Amino acid sequence: MCANLARTDEGGSRLEPFLEHEGIVVPLDRISVDTDAIMPKEFIKRIERTGFGQFLFYYWRFDENGEPRPDFILNREPYRSGTILLARKNFGCGSSREHAPWGLQDYGFKVLIAPSFGDIFYNNCLKIGLLPVVLAEEEVDRLFRMAAEKPGMRLKVDLQNTVIRGEEGVEIPFGMDPFRREQLMLGLDDIGLTHRYEDRIREFERSHKIYYRLN
Amino acid sequence: MKPKTLYEKIWEKHLIIEEQGKPSLLFIDLHLLIDTSSPQAFDGLRLAGRRVRRPDLTVATVDHSVPTMDRDKPIADDLARRQVEALIRNCKEFGIKVFDLFSDSQGIVHVISPELGLTLPGQIIVCGDSHTSTHGAFGALAFGIGTSEVEHVLATQCLPQFKSKTLEIRVDNRLPFGTTAKDLILSIIGKFGTDFANGHVIEYRGEAIRELSMEGRMTICNMSIEMGARAGLVAPDEKTFEYIQKGVYAPKGELWDEAMKEWQTLHTDEGAVFDRSVTFDASAVEPQVTWGINPSMVTGINGRVPDPDSFATSEERQLAKRALDYMGLKPGTPMTDIPVDVVFIGSCTNSRIEDLRAAAAVVKGRRRHPNVRAVVVPGSQRVKKQAEAEHLDKIFIEAGFEWREPGCSMCIGMNGDEVPPGKRCASTSNRNFEGRQGRGARTHLVSPAMAAAAAIAGHFVDVREFGANG
Numbered sequence: 145m146c147a148n149l150a151r152t153d154e155g156g157s158r159l160e161p162f163l164e165h166e167g168i169v170v171p172l173d174r175i176s177v178d179t180d181a182i183m184p185k186e187f188i189k190r191i192e193r194t195g196f197g198q199f200l201f202y203y204w205r206f207d208e209n210g211e212p213r214p215d216f217i218l219n220r221e222p223y224r225s226g227t228i229l230l231a232r233k234n235f236g237c238g239s240s241r242e243h244a245p246w247g248l249q250d251y252g253f254k255v256l257i258a259p260s261f262g263d264i265f266y267n268n269c270l271k272i273g274l275l276p277v278v279l280a281e282e283e284v285d286r287l288f289r290m291a292a293e294k295p296g297m298r299l300k301v302d303l304q305n306t307v308i309r310g311e312e313g314v315e316i317p318f319g320m321d322p323f324r325r326e327q328l329m330l331g332l333d334d335i336g337l338t339h340r341y342e343d344r345i346r347e348f349e350r351s352h353k354i355y356y357r358l359n
Numbered sequence: 360m361k362p363k364t365l366y367e368k369i370w371e372k373h374l375i376i377e378e379q380g381k382p383s384l385l386f387i388d389l390h391l392l393i394d395t396s397s398p399q400a401f402d403g404l405r406l407a408g409r410r411v412r413r414p415d416l417t418v419a420t421v422d423h424s425v426p427t428m429d430r431d432k433p434i435a436d437d438l439a440r441r442q443v444e445a446l447i448r449n450c451k452e453f454g455i456k457v458f459d460l461f462s463d464s465q466g467i468v469h470v471i472s473p474e475l476g477l478t479l480p481g482q483i484i485v486c487g488d489s490h491t492s493t494h495g496a497f498g499a500l501a502f503g504i505g506t507s508e509v510e511h512v513l514a515t516q517c518l519p520q521f522k523s524k525t526l527e528i529r530v531d532n533r534l535p536f537g538t539t540a541k542d543l544i545l546s547i548i549g550k551f552g553t554d555f556a557n558g559h560v561i562e563y564r565g566e567a568i569r570e571l572s573m574e575g576r577m578t579i580c581n582m583s584i585e586m587g588a589r590a591g592l593v594a595p596d597e598k599t600f601e602y603i604q605k606g607v608y609a610p611k612g613e614l615w616d617e618a619m620k621e622w623q624t625l626h627t628d629e630g631a632v633f634d635r636s637v638t639f640d641a642s643a644v645e646p647q648v649t650w651g652i653n654p655s656m657v658t659g660i661n662g663r664v665p666d667p668d669s670f671a672t673s674e675e676r677q678l679a680k681r682a683l684d685y686m687g688l689k690p691g692t693p694m695t696d697i698p699v700d701v702v703f704i705g706s707c708t709n710s711r712i713e714d715l716r717a718a719a720a721v722v723k724g725r726r727r728h729p730n731v732r733a734v735v736v737p738g739s740q741r742v743k744k745q746a747e748a749e750h751l752d753k754i755f756i757e758a759g760f761e762w763r764e765p766g767c768s769m770c771i772g773m774n775g776d777e778v779p780p781g782k783r784c785a786s787t788s789n790r791n792f793e794g795r796q797g798r799g800a801r802t803h804l805v806s807p808a809m810a811a812a813a814a815i816a817g818h819f820v821d822v823r824e825f826g827a828n829g
Contacts, residue, residue, distance in 0.1 A: 174681075175674045176553055176653055185773050188425055189438035191398035191445050198427060203794045226751040227425070234554040237587060237653075240396065240489040240793060242505035262588050264489055268505035274631040315401055321521070323381045327693070335409070341376055341384060345517060348375045348386055355610040355618040356477050358415055358456055 159273035165254045166300040167227030170217055177231060178238035179265060184224040196243055197250030210309050222296035230287055231258040236265025245269045255301045257286050257308075270324055272320045273331060275303060289316070303329055324356030362628035364525050365594055366560045369500045369625070371657035373483050375517060382519035388482035388499075391468050392455065394420035394446045395773070400510035401449040402531040411453040413516040418448050418477065418583045422467045424773050427736050427763035430460055436775060453513075457645070466765040469493040469707040473577065474741055476528035476606015479596040479829030480622040485512055490707045490789065494581040496576035497603070498595035498625045500560070503584065523589045524634040526559040527627075527640045530567040531796025537718065537823035540575030541709060541806035543567065544582045547639055549567025549657040559635070562627060563593050567641035573602040581708045582789050585654040594626040648694050648819050649791045649804040651682035656791070658694060660809070660821045666690035681691035686801050687781070687795055694819050697803070701784040702733040703796070704807050705763075706770035707786035710738030712745050714807040716791040718787075719751040721811035721822060727759040734776065736768040748782035760814065771798045785813040 187199040188351070205216050212219040229248065235258040236244060244350050245268045248256070256269065259281045269276045279287075290310065300309045303325060310314040327334065338345075363371075376384040390413075397419070404411070411417060424439035434440035443460070450457040453503055458464040464471055469490055472478045480498035485491060487509045494501035504512070512518055533545055548555075561583050568576065576593045583591030600619065603609050610618045645659035656679070658665070667679035667690065683690065688697070704710070704718050715737060727733045735755050738744035746752055752762045769776040772790035772795070778784040780799030787810050788795075792804035805813065812822040 153805075173677075175678055178790075178792045180652070180790065180795050184794055184798070185771050188395055189436070189442050190771060191442055193399040193402065203798055206799070234557070234587065237553060238489065238584075238790060240487060240503035240505055242396070242399075242487075242507060245505075258552060263557060263587060264503050264505060268507065271505060271507035334519060335407070335511050335514050338384065338511065338517055338519065341517075344375055344384075345386070345515070352373075352386060353617075354388060354416065354623070355479050355614060356606075356608045357610070358418060358477075358608060 159331035159335070161331040162275055162303055162328045163272055164300060164302040164304065165227065165275070166298060167254060167299050168221045168225055168226045169224060169287070169291050169299055170226035170229050171230045171288050173232065173288060174191050174202060175232040176234040176237055176302070179236055179244040179262070180238055182236065182244040183241060188241050193246065194250060194279055196247035197252065200247040200251045213249045215264045225252070227252050228257065228299055228301065229253050230291060231256060232284070233259040233281065235261050237262035240264040240266065242268045242272070245274050249274045250253070255285065268326065271326060275301065277301065277308070277320070279316065279318055283316050293302060362631040364594055364627045364633060365498065365562055365625060366500065366523070366525050366629045367541040367653050369481055369483065370522065372481065382521045384517050385483060385520050387485055387512050387516055387518055388416060389472070389477055389484045390417045390516070391472055391484065391486035391491070392417060392450070392509070393468050393488055394421045394425070394442045395423040395521070396506050397449065397509055398442060398445040400487075400513060401453070402776065403510040403780045404513055409514045411455060411513045414454040415457045416516060417513070418472075419446060419455055419458060420465055420468050420471055421446055423767045423771060425460060425766040426774050427768050427776055430764050439774060449568045463740045463744075464740065467710060467767055469581065469709045470711060470738030470742065471603070473497065473573070474606060474739060476603055479597060479603060479609070479618070480625050485518065489584045490581050492588065492591045493577050493581040493707055494593040495580035496573060496593050497584065497599055498591055498592060498622070500592065502590045524558055525561045526561045527563060527589070527633040528561055528563050529565040529636065529638045530563060530641050531565050531638055532569055532640055533570055534641045534644055538644045538646055539681070539806040540571055540578040541809065542644050542647045543641060544579045545649065545654060545657045545804060546644050548582065548585055548660060549647070550639065551637070553585060553653050553655045554587045556583065556586040557572045559588055561586070561588045561634070563591060565629070566671050568593055569596065572713055573598055574711045577711070578708055582654065586788060598721025616797050622767060627681045646806065646809050646822055648809065649802070650686065650688060650694070652685055652791055652793050653677065653803060654789070655680055657804070660694055660819060662694055664690055665694040666686045668805065685717065692745060695821065696777050696818065698783065699731055699785045700782040701778050702731055703736070703769040703784055703786040703788065704734070704740065704810050705736030705768050706788035707738065707767070709807050710736060710742065710787040714787065715742065715746045715751050716749070718811040720809040721755045721808050721825065722758045722815065723754050725758055725815045726759055727814045730815050730817050731761065733814040734763060734765045736764050736776075739765050741810050758815070769796055771795065772800070778802070785810045785819065
């Protein structure tokens with residue numbers, strides 16, 4: 145089990161705190177990439193939490209014989225060591241499988257940038273400390289153009305100041321809910337946080353009616 | 360008092376803590392567990408030395424990885440067997456009720472929970488599966504969660520949530536003869552797109568929705584996620600109560616009366632405001648067939664495969680081109696000219712008794728096309744038993760269809776039921792994503808009646824002209 149998955153019961157640190165990250169941008173120019181494409185079905189039978197990176201984008205990355213497809217971006221230099229995925233709208237739509245963000249993170253991605261994300265996928269990313277950044281469509285277009293002009297372009301994503309910085313003075317601020325931002329920056333374990341409200345939960349349960357009976 | 364939407368009423372009823380700028384803490388009435396999304400959550404609990412807070416509000420079944428035949432033999436696929444065994448072992452360790460492979464209540468989680476009377480109006484229901492939105496058909500707020508959240512709910516019976524926006528989809532008029540809830544929801548997704556409802560909870564209202572059976576409403580709410588919605592809702596009515604009453608775990612006697620008092624308040628108040636509202640005319644709906652690689656890439660049976668150049672944006676043109684390439688289709692091809700290799704009738708979208716009846720009515724007295732392999736997978740053991748009592752199994756078997764044991768099966772192809780590469784499947788499931796039914800598999804989403812008709816004809820046909828034969 146990885147060190148960054150250690151739990152505490154006091155609402156303390158569980159994930160690696162995310163402050164900023166600099167890395168190579170991998171542009172994946174396609175709308176509505178679903179979680180079936182990110183992590184195909186046969187790999188979600190595994191009951192482990194780790195080791196999903198090798199299966200990331202499997203059908204796009206490897207041919208029927210398991211050989212890398214040279215035309216897929218992750219099989220090309222300088223993108224192999226990329227850590228920032230630049231994507232189009234509705235990235236991560238579809239299935240709730242957390243195996244998709246696990247795969248992205250295990251492969252080495254730290255930040256995802258897109259105009260919008262699938263709802264459940266977005267939450268799943270936050271829970272594991274993988275930063276999803278939402279930018280306006282024009283800004284994403286601009287980054288795609290920049291990445292096309294300069295393959296291997298690097299960006300620095302600063303969560304503390306919610307700004308993305310590139311070469312030649314490029315600065316793109318991004319919005320993020322302050323609570324989620326702080327949680328990522330502190331790497332907080334939200335099960336521990338919820339446990340702090342145990343008294344309130346117990347009080348709620350006393351008056352809340354459940355109508356079905358399992359036994 | 361300020362008029363409220365149904366969503367707001369359910370939200371408020373489950374609110375434990377609300378603080379400015381933070382997600383609210385909500386209580387979860389029912390937590391459904393399945394094989395795929397739970398093993399790592401239990402590992403997390405063990406690692407932190409945590410217990411399951413409310414095993415009495417948690418119930419499990421196996422559906423994704425289970426074989427649909429030879430249930431008396433061990434599961435042949437090692438990974439699938441390990442996953443199924445892990446769930447059984449975890450449930451035993453933590454005292455959770457589980458409907459295993461040999462239970463007469465086993466089935467697809469979104470089929471069994473409503474039929475057992477566990478899914479009730481006004482609840483909050485979660486499950487590590489995106490099609491949890493299905494349960495919204497009963498006026499319950501139900502949504503899919505990831506494995507980290509599964510662990511959270513196991514440990515606390517609560518979930519921190521930001522409030523969603525509300526979206527009203529009012530469906531006016533009635534569905535025409537020969538069309539179904541599946542055609543309606545595919546038409547809606549086709550019109551509005553796959554990300555139309557991102558960040559929203561949809562409430563489906565209007566005459567066409569009220570006219571639908573509970574099975575039909577489940578089909579509608581099930582596919583809310585294909586528009587990006589957090590959840591779909593239909594306010595409960597007499598049909599809802601009648602359906603629930605048959606469930607073995609549903610409230611009885613005085614508890615039922617008490618529940619009914621509460622359930623009757625579960626509707627959007629006159630004058631309540633939604634963040635967004637759209638209308639849709641049900642009377643113009645035709646039987647639908649998807650042609651592409653997401654559910655919005657859909658047309659009527661009398662339509663043609665579109666020309667990618669006809670799309671408005673370059674992104675859409677690019678995706679349509681990719682879709683036709685993957686699907687092996689040419690622009691302008693009439694949908695009725697597309698041949699079919701495999702027919703799959705099943706999934707959490709369309710595997711309930713009404714779905715099987717609709718398919719059987721088309722199949723009765725006919726024979727599958729010799730080039731077509733047709734598979735029927737009932738949604739649950741109870742559905743299977745009911746269908747067999749009505750001799751639907753005989754109709755299918757005599758027509759050359761395979762009659763299987765319940766599970767997710769070919770909708771996701773995790774259990775060995777796959778569509779071979781390059782083969783074309785008429786499927787009653789919910790996702791036509793690339794590789795969803797198997798690597799290189801070409802999926803066309805349709806209603807059960809349309810799937811049955813395609814199995815007989817060997818290509819897509821208009822079921823309204825094909826007709827029932829019984």
